[in-house]
Amino acid sequence: MDIAQQVPQHPRVRDVLGDQCQRLFFEYLESFDDNEKKIMIDELCQPQRSTVLINYRHLSNFNDRLARVIQDEYYRLLPALSRGLKQFFREHLPKIEMEAEKLERFKRTVLNDKELYVAFSDVQMRYKLRNLNTSKMGMLIRITGQVIRTYPVHPELVSATFICSDCQMVCPDVEQQFRFTQPLMCRNPVCNNRVHFALDLTRSRFVDFQKVRIQESQSELPHGNIPRCLDIIMRNECVEQAKPGDRCDFIGTLIVLPDVSQLSMPGVRAESAQRTQGSDDKGYNAEGVRGLKALGVRDLTYHLAFLACHITPAEQTNIETLLNSDSKKKRIETMMTDKNLFANLRTSLFPTIYGNDEIKSGTRSSVPSLVTSYTFNDIRDYITYTKAAVQPKLTSSAKEHIITLYKQLRLRETSSSITGRISSSSTPITVRQLESLIRLSEAIAKMYCQEDIDIKHVQEAYRLLSKAIIHVDQPDIDLNEYNRSTTITDENIEIEQEPIITTKEEMKISVDEYKRLTNMMVYQLRKMDEEQETESQTSSSTTIIMPGVKRRELINWVLEQLADEINSLDELARKKATLDKIIDRLVHVDEILIQLDKRTISQFGVTTETKDSTNVEQQEDEDNEDPEGNNLYLIVHPNYVAEDQ
Incomplete structure (x- = not known):
């Protein structure tokens, strides 16, 4: 027994207008003939269908007053319309002449398990995105916009059932308004719980939910203004009906959402x-x-959103309408026979822009007024005709040519390792570029109304795609840009400047090779550092181990790793000089390595007191005989993160 039902409850406030509209909507559904009723039942029997689409103009012809009230108070009357729909099926289901098995399945799967919704089509009241404000909230209206972004579909909780964690009382049908909402308090009169509730998933109701973002179209945009955007909320059958780039009509109502x-x-x-x-x-x-x-x-803060109940493509001229008009048909035939169609379309779309033909060829039309060869309406009608009437197919020769051209694009990206230069494009060459090449070839064949995609269409598509891929050449690294400062007298200025000039060209290295050698040295330094740290932890000796690796030891290790690439003593000397320059750059320019000198060594606790006089003198002799710093220690900067190889 439900304890809450035994306690006197406050009387609920009845929506008189909602009850009247429920009754009038019930009468409207009764006016349907048997065939229309059977169609509704067949549609709702499908697992993914729970919405009945009503033609608003048909409703207005039946009861104009009901139609106007629904248009003005749509969001408020939605629950009443859903109740009227379910009431209609419960009372008229036995009267419909259908198979008993189908009627029983409809009663079991739809009336008992599904929540039914009402959507409207053919709504004439249309507003621009720029004119939407709070005075339009709750009204049934239509808006048009360009979809610029879609979000994934996910389940949305619309009606929740909670269980009180203190007394296990069930709190059903808690309406959710775009955020998770718990009951204000437990229904049990002797339980004062207001916080601890558990959601019962099995008895809660979820619907498909998707959000898309639209932008006002170019034709509605005032001169000099930035396009405005609006979020569209879609549920049930409306999800996955719009894709980025589509221009759609959305029928629904404007709502306001709090920024929680x-x-x-x-x-x-x-x-x-x-x-x-x-x-x-x-x-x-x-x-x-x-x-x-x-x-x-x-x-x-709050923001406006649009709750859509029905989505259709924006107004488009179909092919039957085009062919029924003699003037439009003649204009299309003229464009089909135009030998310079490609160039004329470019000129017509962008009459005030000189040059940049490749950019204009790959740009979608968004210009509201055209003044040259073809008008905007001519181009729009021609595109509509070619999209519907022409479906070109790839020939075998075109397929082979596409494969050859795609290989060229891939080889152009990987040729940097051979030439010694790195060339990176703004768009990596992947399978997407292959699909773009095929789609461009198909579009060019459609433009000429050709049934077959030939090699010339593929070649033109390849030219446009190549122009769209911007390549940025990264120059080789000049290792002579940094030279270690040494004490130079007036006597040896000319002597030391001469080898710098002669070896400057030889001290250039590609970016790839520079990164490869840098990663090798960083790997070895960090490996040696880990080994030294492990040795210091396991050793019981009080001797302090110097961190890092000597410069000459690091160079010798790298040369051993590159032994297969060195074929002569001259090449060995050049490679050693290159590594020496790379280390200088890593220390003083890139600051990837840190070089420990005498002042830095003292910070690690290695002082002359830990060594006898003989070792100190020997160390000083090595330092004096080492002007290049080969005996100095190198460590990796602790904040450096090595790139993936």
Whole structure:
């Protein structure tokens, strides 16, 4: 027994207007003939269907007053219309002449398990995105826009059932308004729980939910203004009906959503606290809320969104209409026989832009007025005709040519390792570029109304695609850009400048090779550092181990790794000089390596006191005989992250 039902409840406020519209909508559904009723039943029997589409103009012809009320109070009347729809099926289902098995399945799977919804089509009241404001909220309207982004479909909780964690009382049908909402309090009159509830997934109701973002079309954009955007919320059958780039009509209502993320910003947490300090036995303790600076003081912002119930493509001229018009048909035939169609289309679309033919060839039309060869309407009608009437197929020769050209694109990207230069494009050459090449070839064949995609179409598509891929050449690294500062007298200026000039061209290295050698040295230095750290932890000796690796030892190790690439003593000397220059650049320019000199060594605790006089003198002799710094130690900068090889 439900305890909550035994307690007197406050009478619910009845929506008189909603009850009247429910009754009138029920009468409207009764006017349907048997065939229309059977069609509705067949559609709702499908697992993914739960919405009945009503033609608004047909409803207006039946009862104009009901249609106007629905248009003005659409969002408010949605629950009443859904109740009227279910009432209609419950009362008229036995009267419909259909198979008993189908009627029983409809009653079991639809009336008992599904929540039915009502959507409208053919709504004439249309508004521009720029004219939407709060006065249009809740009304049934139509808007048009270009889809610029779609979000993934995910389930949305619309009606939740909760279980009280204290007394296990069931709290059904808690409406969710675009955010997770728990019951205000438990239904059990002897339970004062207001916080601890558990969601019952099996008895809660979910629907498909998707959000898309649209932008006002170019024709509606005032001169000099930035296009405005709006979020569209779609549920049930409306999901996955719009793709980026589509121009669609959305029928539904404008709603306002609170920006609840403002309430969960990091900062002071809202907590319960006593207003009066100290203990009070007289019951005057009052609990308040601290942390209002992080919650209530901030202004709660809102944003407008559009709840769509029906989506259709924007107004488009179909092929039958084009062919029925003699003037349009003649104009299409003229364009089909135009030998310079490609060039004329470019000139017509962009009459005020000189040059840049490749960019204009690959750009979609968005110009509202054209003044040359063809008008905007001519081009739009021609595109509509070719998209519907022409479906070209790839020939065998065109397929082979596409494979050859795609290989050329791939080889052009990988040829840097052979030439010694690296050439990176703004768009990596992947299978997507292969698909773009095929689509461009098909579009060019359609433009000429050709049934077969030939080699000439593929070649033109390849030319456009090659122009669209921007290549950025990265020059070789000049290792002579940095030279270690040495003490130079007036006597040896000419002597030391001469080899710098002669070897400058030889001290250039490609970016790939520079990165490869850098990663090798970084790997070895970090490996040696880990080994030294492990040795110091396991050793009981008090001797302090110097961090890093000597410069000459690192160079010798790299030369050993490159032994297969060195074929002569001269090449060995050049490679050694190159590694020496690379280390200088890594230390002083890129700051990837750190070089430890005498002043830095003392910071690690290695002082002359830990060594005898003989070792100290020997160390000083090595330093004096090492002007190149080969005995100095190198370590990797702790903040450097090596690139993936």
